[in-house]
Amino acid sequence: MTKAGKIDISSMKKFVNKKVGLDIAHDLNQDNPTEVKEWIPTGSRWLDSIICRGKMGGLPVGKITELAGLSSAGKSYMACQIAAQAQKMGHCVVYFDAESAIDPLFLENSGIDINNDFLYIQAVSVEKTLETIEDLMTEYAETQFLFIWDSIAATSSEKDLEGDFNPQSSMAVKPRIFAKAFPKLTIPLANQQCTLLLINQLKTNITSNVAEAMTTPYVAPGGKAIEYFCSLRIWLTKRKAKASYVTDPSGLRIGSEVKVKVEKSRFGSEGRTCGFKILWGKDVGIQDEESWLEALRASGSDRFKAGAWNKIYDRDGKEYKFQRSQWIKKLQDPEFRSVVLDIMDDEIIRKFESEGKNFGLEGESEEG
16 A cells, blocks of 8 residues: 555546546646635725735635625726726736616726727626626637626526516525526636626615624525625625715715725735725716725824824834824825835735734724
């Protein structure tokens, strides 16, 4: 009998792959198919910082991600910003639209090049959308795709389309479809380094359990398959205060402030939070740099002191003073900007890795 540790794993790997006819056996020290080799930036440095423990993250390439939110929370705006980043990385973006709410001007204002590496597809049914994703990966096996599905909650199943308007006639059809489809897509997505972004709608959790309603005020439809097969789940909610809206000089609303929660992450701790403003007007997208000040406040860093005059310190103790109104202008100074980013990386990424703490909004710190 061969002793443990003396088995020729290399020959065993070749045997398995030859027997199955597929490249499914791997030496994890040399070729780890589960490792995330690339991240697509979300457009928010603060959010990217809390997704993955100990490193700058984003959307994990080769995985399934859910982006869920309340109505008008900025899901599509954020998805388009992610799409623009993916194009810069050489990915082909395929946008499945079930809500007929996307127009070319909106996409271009988001930074998307609609003339290159972009395909718009109407999501006529859940089944057709899933089949199209599978067929595109099979036909274009050398292409890195970012599939955006906007939204899974608004996409009908074929049974819905064929039946009447009675909700009982097609109850739980979509969750059953997802339970069959996601296991089928997971490994091909990883092997081809394609990414699936599912946009979903948060619903009020209607329950007679008062404690559950308080701790879990929202739920995302789609069934358990989404919970199990999504490597990352990001939930967006809006701040309710009127002051949270961004207005132009005439008083018209052109954006809003959103709260973001990492509902699930296989790369870090769940429940981490951040926040930023999303603009809806001509300059579509996340107000990234503006949120960094709130990130410093939330971190509890000794190198940041809040007040009428805020103060930050570099590693040698040099002080930089500024008022809140000067923040964006001060960030144009490379030296000041470098200190800010160093504090963010130190307090949000590196400290989280070593101490396992969850720094979120309002300066709260929870054990992750």
